[in-house]
Amino acid sequence: MAREQLGICSEANLHGDYLLLTALDGQERYLRQQLAQLPALLSQLSDHFSESMVTGVVAIGASYWDTLYPNARPAGLLPFPVLESSDVLMPADSFDLLLQIRSDRQDVNYLVAQQLYQLLAPAVELVEQLRGFRYLDGRDLTGFIDAPDMVRGRLRRELALLTAEQEPHFVGGSYVYFQRFRHDIRRWQQLSVTAQQAIIGRRKSDGQWLPLAQLEPECHSLCFYQEKERSKPLPLLTQNMPFADLKQQGLLWLGFSADSTAFETLMRQRLGLSELNAGQYDRLLDYSQADLGAAFFAPSVSFLEQFDR
Template sequence: MTQPQKGICAEPNLHAQYLLFNVVDDDMSAVRAKLAACLDLFDHFDEEHYEAMVSGVVGVGSNFWSELYPGNSPRALAPFPDMQSDDRCAPVIPCDLFVQIRADRLDICHALGIEVMELMRLHTELVEQIRAFRYLDGRDLNGFIITEDNPRGMKKFEISTVGDDDPDFAGGSYVHVQRYRHDMTRWHALSEKRQEDIIGKTKEHNLPVVDSGLSSHAFRTKITGANGEFPILLNQSMPYGNMSVQGLYFVSCSSHPNAFKNLLHSRIYGDQNGHYDRLLDYSNAETGAAFFAPSIQFIKAQALESESL
């Protein structure tokens, strides 16, 4: 049985480090070996610092996959869905590799990031690095709970990883990332009642707001599958920021990329009557990228095959 990377379905952590790379070396066998070595680093830090609940994810960019792993590709692999309507957009950032590191200790999260950077140094260039954190009881910096709809138990694996319908890539996950920047000055200028209407939930208790409308964030993100199932993706988003910039680093894992595509379409385009996600009036996506995070067995098998050639 194929095993998903541990970070795909890991429980929420206190800290995260996101690293985006472009590959600058033609030695693909070396890069494949480096990705397998990343998994070993994750395991080493998890064993050495078990109390920190370390986990990691390595994702390969949708446009880079065929170069790194020529031949067979995940059945539904697709580029990031570039969308724009009026001033709402989902920009794309060219990126070959994505590494997510999470832990309950900031020092361990940092130390593991340094190790990954050193490992990848000769073959890649760093596109972006973002350090994120858990805020209060799992809230965005706008004050509202982020991932209350995430499932638990085996349901997490069902919606976030590929099944037997694509057996060569079972255990893998379609990963989409976006970095959102909040306009906190405009957001804080709103009354709490107006904020709750935009989100569609109460701030204190996270209860549904009656008659919040078809443009609320809660309504526009409540996307169901073909058979009415909900949720259709696993949301691993975490806030990031400093004293001048605040935002949300959105990360989703799903068994099919259409889950994220449908979510994004609902938020940006909305319906035929112009009901889009009003939260986008106060939070803009500045980056976006699509990846596939293969199973542990796939990454290690491909690395061993390269060594034998």
């Protein structure tokens, strides 16, 4: 039975590190062998720092998958969608590998990131190292609770992990989408709480929906629900984390799904390109601009380990 990467469905942590890597030419065999070792190393480190709740995920970029694993490809693995909108730009990037490390101690995150990177270092270049943190009681820097309706327990597996019926060669794997958003916090904080709530579609205090009569069709929260069934969320499991210093603030958005079409649906709805909100883009994008976006696939541990030779 395929074993999934435990970081996909794990609950929230206090700290997150994200390594975006490009692979050197001709290093595919070496990388396959090292990636096969990575889950065991991560498990050892997790046991050693058990109080820190260490988890991690490795995902392979959509444009690099065929180079690294040429004999089988997830059916829905496509490059990050490039969608045209006259109002908002959502950039598309291409990275070969994504490493995500989360724990409840930043020093442990650093140590784990260092060891995982050293495992791969002869064959990769580090393009970006991003660092996120849990803010207050799971809020974004806008002050609103992030993903207040996110499922827990076994339902997380149903959202994120492929089954044998969906893709028998990739059971336990997950489609992964990563974006970085930079917030214009100064402009956002100049809005009244009432105006902020209208943009988000929820109460700032507890994350509950505003009354139906007050919901605008372009409010942020509605973008994460089915276009024709507004009571049904899109099948996305998110693990978002703010990032910040005194000069810049934003959100590291990371989504997992067993449905390869879920993220493009979200993008279309946020950009005002769907049937129900044509021309009415997510108004939060007036205050939060994406400057990075990439698509990956996180295979099961079982898939990675079969190349340990």
